[in-house]
Amino acid sequence: MIEKIISIKNYGPFTNYMSGGSEWDGTLRKNNIIYAPNGSGKTTLSILFDSLNGKTKLVGKKASLFVEGKPDIHLRIGGENYKFKDKQWDKKLSNIVTFNNFYLENNIYSVGSDSNRDDSLNTSTLFSLLNVPEASLIIKKAIRLESDKRILARRLWGSRNINGIKDDWACTRRKWKQNKKALREIKNVQVNSLAIIFKKFEEAINKYLLRFTPNIEVTKITPFYSFGKGSATFQRAAIEIKVNGNRVVLDEDGKSKIPLRYVLSEGDKNTLALAIFLAKFDLIADSESYIVVVDDPFTSFDSSRKKATIKELSRLSEKIKQLIVLTHDLNFGSELERSLLNPETLQIRILPKNRHIQSVSFEELSLQGLLKDITDLHSFSNGLLTDESDILRVARSIRPTLEGMFRIKYFNHLKKDEWLGDMIAHVKKSEQSSVFYKLKPYLEELTDVNDYSKEFHHSNINQRQSIDYQELLTFVRRTLKLVEVI
Numbered sequence: 001m002i003e004k005i006i007s008i009k010n011y012g013p014f015t016n017y018m019s020g021g022s023e024w025d026g027t028l029r030k031n032n033i034i035y036a037p038n039g040s041g042k043t044t045l046s047i048l049f050d051s052l053n054g055k056t057k058l059v060g061k062k063a064s065l066f067v068e069g070k071p072d073i074h075l076r077i078g079g080e081n082y083k084f085k086d087k088q089w090d091k092k093l094s095n096i097v098t099f100n101n102f103y104l105e106n107n108i109y110s111v112g113s114d115s116n117r118d119d120s121l122n123t124s125t126l127f128s129l130l131n132v133p134e135a136s137l138i139i140k141k142a143i144r145l146e147s148d149k150r151i152l153a154r155r156l157w158g159s160r161n162i163n164g165i166k167d168d169w170a171c172t173r174r175k176w177k178q179n180k181k182a183l184r185e186i187k188n189v190q191v192n193s194l195a196i197i198f199k200k201f202e203e204a205i206n207k208y209l210l211r212f213t214p215n216i217e218v219t220k221i222t223p224f225y226s227f228g229k230g231s232a233t234f235q236r237a238a239i240e241i242k243v244n245g246n247r248v249v250l251d252e253d254g255k256s257k258i259p260l261r262y263v264l265s266e267g268d269k270n271t272l273a274l275a276i277f278l279a280k281f282d283l284i285a286d287s288e289s290y291i292v293v294v295d296d297p298f299t300s301f302d303s304s305r306k307k308a309t310i311k312e313l314s315r316l317s318e319k320i321k322q323l324i325v326l327t328h329d330l331n332f333g334s335e336l337e338r339s340l341l342n343p344e345t346l347q348i349r350i351l352p353k354n355r356h357i358q359s360v361s362f363e364e365l366s367l368q369g370l371l372k373d374i375t376d377l378h379s380f381s382n383g384l385l386t387d388e389s390d391i392l393r394v395a396r397s398i399r400p401t402l403e404g405m406f407r408i409k410y411f412n413h414l415k416k417d418e419w420l421g422d423m424i425a426h427v428k429k430s431e432q433s434s435v436f437y438k439l440k441p442y443l444e445e446l447t448d449v450n451d452y453s454k455e456f457h458h459s460n461i462n463q464r465q466s467i468d469y470q471e472l473l474t475f476v477r478r479t480l481k482l483v484e485v486i
Contacts, residue, residue, distance in 0.1 A: 001322045002028050002049070002291060004076040005357065011071040012044035012062045015354045023358035024346065031317050031343035032324045035333045035362065040348040041355045042326045043100065046295035048073065049324065050098035052082065052089060060087040067353075093291070095321075097121055099277050100295035121280055121290070197283070198223065198237070204279035205272075211308045212271045216264075217242040241272070270297075271305065278312055281319055291322040296329075306332060307417050314339040330369050331400060331419075334362040338416050370404035373397035374483065377476050391467050392456065398479050399453040402446070405486045410435060420450050442485055449479055 004026045008014040019026025036042035044062060051059045052075075063071055073084035083090050198221050205218045220240035241248050248263055264272065274297060281287045297309050310332070317323040317340055327333050337343055347360040379385045380394045399420055406423045407414060413435055414423065424446050430436040439446070452475050456467070 001030070002075060002077050002324070003079070004028065006074040006076060006081075007072070008048070008074075009072040010064045010067055010069040011048065011059065011073060012064060013041040013350075013355045014044070015064045015067050017355060017357065019357075023356070026357075027344075028322070028324070029342065029344040030322050031340040032322075032346065033333050033336055033340070033343050033362075034324065034326045034346045034348060034357070035330055035360070035365065036326055036328055036348040037350070038328050040350050042328060042348065043295055045348070046098055046100050046293055046326055049096065049291075049293040050100070050102075051084070052077075052093040052096050054089075054092050056084070056088050059084065095121075095286075095289045096291040096293065098293040098295065099274065099297060100293075103273060103277065121284055194223070201279060201283060204282040205275045207282075208275035208278045208312065209271065211312065212275065212305050213268065215244050216268060216272060219247060239272075239276075243268070267305065274309070274312075278316060281316065287319045288321060290320045291324070292316065292320050293324045293326070295326045297325070297327075304421075306335075306419065310336050310339050310417065317341070330362060330366055331403065334366055335417055337362050366404065370401065370408075373401045373404070374480075377401060377480055381473065381476050381480060391469070391472065394476065395453070395456040395467055395472055398449060398456075398475060401479060402449065402453075402482060402486070405483055409486055420453075424450055439486065442482060445478060445482060449475055449482065 004019065005017075005028070006019055006026055008017040010016075034042070034045070036045070047058050047062065059071055059073075063069075070087070071084060075082045077093060080091065082093070202218050202221050209216050209218065218239055218241050222238045222240065224235045224238065226235050243263055281290075294313065297313065313323065313325060313336060323340070325333075325336060327336075333345070337345055345360055345362050346357055347365065349356045349358055374397075376385065376390075376394055376397050380390070385391075385394060403420045403423070406420070410423075413426075424443070426434075427436045427439045427443055427446065430440060
């Protein structure tokens with residue numbers, strides 16, 4: 001378990017972070033949630049954790065700007081000090097895995113790009129074709145006998161002891177056939193076992209997909225192997241899926257005739273990658289030995305997938321040694337906190353030329369965030385926030401503002417895992433005796449604002465370029481009117 005973050009220096013925005021003091025002593029628990037607003041260093045921190053597995057190239061590239069010195073990091077893990085200096089860790093931690101954008105990019109189109117791992121979660125280990133000692137011995141014998149056959153064939157020419165060589169040839173050929181038959185039998189056993197494993201993998205992925213969305217189903221997983229002399233090495237597994245009932249067919253090379261990147265939305269890509277990630281933990285026997293780091297697991301997810309993500313992360317935490325979740329969404333962090341057992345709740349705070357990690361109450365932060373969101377909406381409405389960098393932030397403030405107002409006003413009438421869509425549903429089905437009934441005249445307005453805000457909630461940063469200023473201004477003012485009546 002990662003027990004303590006002692007220091008992070010000259011690494012990205014963390015120019016000189018030192019643990020200690022009253023705000024947080026650097027100690028992590030089994031379950032940890034780190035709230036980090038966009039631009040605070042969230043992904044930088046996830047890359048740091050991921051590098052413990054030996055992938056240190058990105059850490060070296062993220063040296064702090066305008067500061068002398070290379071990244072210098074000090075952690076305590078399993079009672080030992082781990083230090084990063086001179087572009088590498090002094091120790092390697094195998095059983096740590098990170099789910100982030102890099103995992104999504106590497107696993108969404110085919111499984112197997114984690115071949116640099118040397119633990120049980122490595123797909124090459126999970127799907128090894130020949131992994132029994134008998135197979136290895138027979139392969140070696142078969143190679144040696146094949147060599148003997150070639151030598152005897154050459155000796156047949158020009159030799160006077162033809163009968164003796166013929167006897168040797170017959171004996172060698174007989175042994176070669178016996179070994180070849182034994183190898184074929186072992187291969188058949190292994191191939192059948194592999195088919196069972198892939199079927200389990202497919203079923204596990206679909207189990208998680210069904211919890212996230214009804215629109216995607218894995219229909220086939222095709223393994224690809226490279227074959228050498230007497231050996232077969234797993235390379236990758238291509239995935240064939242159904243999207244809204246339509247099959248995305250693979251060609252002979254395992255590539256989609258219509259690339260998946262054009263078939264799936266960003267939310268669906270993330271859903272499929274997360275399902276693959278979670279499914280692997282259903283297949284391995286040593287899941288309790290793993291440290292799992294999750295960086296923004298629900299990008300582009302709607303509220304129903306957000307709920308499912310919280311539930312699945314909570315279940316995952318019970319299987320593994322340690323869970324560290326980083327998120328830029330405070331509401332998500334608050335809901336996850338309620339689902340995990342005794343989590344440490346932290347915040348990355350932005351300082352001039354540095355970052356600080358401190359222990360916080362997400363509930364208190366949520367109230368502060370609501371006040372800030374409402375202030376931003378008023379400022380934008382009054383023409384005080386006009387910079388391009390402000391526009392996306394304002395658009396993303398609409399939804400949490402309405403959710404926050406509902407939570408404060410109807411505190412005893414809402415479940416902890418209900419979001420804006422659920423709140424509007426309460427209004428829609430309310431009767432005269434319901435506390436939500438007074439909002440029924442505003443149902444259409446609530447629905448319109450909710451639909452508009454979905455476009456920007458956890459969406460790609462490049463969307464700021466497509467936000468229409470006048471349209472945003474209209475919806476901001478409609479939101480502020482709703483704040484008054486809620």
